[in-house]
Amino acid sequence: MSISRFNAVEKASNRKAVEAVIPDRKVSDYYGENVFNRKAMKKYLSKETYKALTHSIDNGTSIDREIANHVAAGMRMWALEKGVTHYTHWFQPLTDGTAEKHDAFVEHDGNGGMIEEFSGKLLVQQEPDASSFPNGGLRNTFEARGYSAWDPSSPAFIVDDTLCIPTVFIAYTGEALDYKTPLIRSVEALSKAAKEVCNFFDEEVNSVTCFLGWEQEYFLVDEDLYSARPDLSLTERTLLGHESAKNQQLDDHYFGSIPSRVQEFMKDLETECYKLGIPVKTRHNEVAPNQFELAPIYEECNLANDHNQLLMSVMRRVAGRHNFRVLLHEKPFMGVNGSGKHCNWSMGTDNGKNLFSPGKNREDNLRFITFVVNTLMAVYKYNALLKASIASASNAYRLGANEAPPAIISSFLGSQITEVLDRFENSSIEDAIEVDDKKRLSLGFGQIPELLLDNTDRNRTSPFAFTGNRFEFRAPGSSSNCGSAMLALNSAVAYQLMQFKQAVDALCAAGQSKEAAIFEVLKAYIKESKPIRFDGNGYSEEWKEEAARRGLDCESSIPLQYDAYLQPEVIEMFAATHVLNLKELEARNEVKWEIYIKKVQIEARVLGDLSLNHIIPVVIRYQALLLDNVAKLKKTFGEEEYNELSAEQRRLIRKIAGHINAVTKRVDEMIEARKKANKITDLRSKAIAYHDTVAPYLDEIREHIDELELMVDNQMWPLPKYRELLFIR
Ligand code: ADP
Ligand code: MG
Helix, strand or coil: CCCCHHHHHHHHHHCCCCCCCCCCCCHHHHCCCCECCHHHHHHHCCHHHHHHHHHHHHHCCCCCHHHHHHHHHHHHHHHHHCCCCEEEEEECECCCCCEEEEEECEEECCCCCEEECCCHHHHHEECCCCCCCCCCCCCCCCCCCEEEEECCCCCCEEECCEEEEEEEEEECCCCECECHHHHHHHHHHHHHHHHHHHCCCCCCCCCEEEEEEEEEEEEEEEHHHHHCCHHHHHHCCCCCCCCCCCCCCCCHHHHCCCCHHHHHHHHHHHHHHHHCCCCEEEEEECCCCCEEEEEECCEEHHHHHHHHHHHHHHHHHHHHHCCEEEECCCCCCCCCCCCEEEEEEEEEECCCCECCCCCCCHHHHHHHHHHHHHHHHHHHHCHHHHHHHHCCCCHHHCCCCCCCCCCCCCEECCHHHHHHHHHHHHCCHHHHCEECCCCCEECCCCCCCCCCCCCCCCCCCCCEEECCCCEEECCCECCCCHHHHHHHHHHHHHHHHHHHHHHHHHHHHCCCCHHHHHHHHHHHHHHHCHHHECCCCCCCHHHHHHHHHCCCCCCCCHHHHHHHHHCHHHHHHHHHCCCCCHHHHHHHHHHHHHHHHHHHHHHHHHHHHHHHHHHHHHHHHHHHHHHHHHHHHHHHCCHHHHHHHHHHHHHHHHHHHHHHHHHHHHHHHHHHHHHHHHCCCCHHHHHHHHHHHHHHHHHHHHHHHHHHHHHCCCCCCCCCCHHHHCCCC
């Protein structure tokens, strides 16, 4: 049962901070203690097993059954010593979030008893009974089922009494049913393509690693206030609620100190993260009241993404201990800043070079420009895809909706790089390239400052910004799996680098020098990719028009944005990089449309219920009070005096009646629109119908109810208001 507004407000305002439980040891003593990391492997595995396992981790090769058995035995021993009783294959289905199926470490011993059992077979592969995960028709229940398989590159970890084994989730026919599988494939494609291009400049490079450093934004709400809002409980966003008189205008939250309740929560969260080997580093308030951010030190992309997925579930658990609910929704409150998950992305070589850092010599600088320009080209060519990769019903409220910046991908480079690229573009091969006495490439534009880190004019409105030694993809939403965005970006850049290499090789084969070939190809790319570069205000209306003129994707309907996955050039790109085949792309889009439909459907149902069963009855009661009062005025005073005294109240009654009618009528229409949409069987068309004919009612109904909130007696209003939800003491 949901608790009443005033009860909830009172409980929340009397709530004391719950003290964090902090181990009285140094962080370095317990960092990673719940992870089967190399230290644990060394202790619990034989020398040969350790060697075989780390070799397969480092080289991405598979391990054989015998080694798997040894690993399983060691892992089990480690886990049992930590009081673990269950294990689970932990995977990332196409719904955002993670899934687990817990099994006990016991098996029948064949003699009527039980023994602790955990074989290599169970470690490496399992059939979760996961037929209810969305799979876009790839694996219907009558076909072979999907299975989960251990991803040794991400270490197993313990949560409570359960050993969690990070796994990929695939159909027996090999198609990916999750985010992890194609993410790993994309990382491999990118590493391979980037290594080959690196070798143009440095023969010594043997491998390239892709890095991700995410920044997780989130809101906290007191758990009682949350329970008193069915919309928050069921959809993670407020479907109603007038803006508070004060929200973020004064920026006082951003610079303010963290409230003690939140501080204790953060300390506990950090301790949990450290134990799980998640290298969290910064915590601070965000722009909006009750909004916060947590960011780790960046890591290898696949591991970083696992850590983000894990963090989101750890957050929810730890929040419970502090009587909070975490809201990971991109836009829980209208009129208040939304939450994103900035993805800081870069690549590094095995000899320690960041490919997005200029270096000391000209090769390094040309290499730097090569990678920046190829990234720009990829973002330019696949801007629609990148947008689709971050598109969701909830992120739409943050990008592309009424009060949100437009959903258009562009890239900010800052004045230094822009100048370098402009000079590059405007020089001819003759003045750009002279071969100096060391037979090295010499470029006419001189040296690039080695340190770009104080890119002081950083543009906060750019969805894809160069920030000194990395790109920061800011469009991913706070609730999303970064894997979706990263696999699109990695694949697009990988394919772009493959084409770059081909183009350079072709020119070389035709007799050009390598340097001249690189120069020529880059110059053409700089010209071609220009439309993606935008340093102005990405939130402005003018940019929308300008972007359309430049031919960038400006589609604002989420269901239609997903079409980008099925553009011929995108299909070709994913096929060439071996990340996703056509069957997988089609199936994944079915899942995306289905999730979109369900989200809107649930919101529409919840809003209908709130309107008709929570709000309107209260409004009618208040209206009855007014009517009663007016009737009494009439009885008490003569006509002239009555007319004068009751004028405003009668106006108010009419206004209220107007809103009551409007809300009821629109709820009815919304139900009709849903019924009609539900008859459509093709998922894409159905999603479009939900977007075009159902979703608009959400805003319209809300507008009327939010007006009513300002008219009706505060004592009667049934739901906690924004000012009550948004300010944790
Ligand atoms: P901001 O000002 O955007 O908050 P921070 O310095 O706090 O910048 O970094 C934000 C995130 O970027 C962190 O997760 C950090 O680890 C990550 N990051 C820093 N350098 C890199 C890099 N070269 N590649 C990927 N991520 C990086
Ligand atoms: Mg940032």
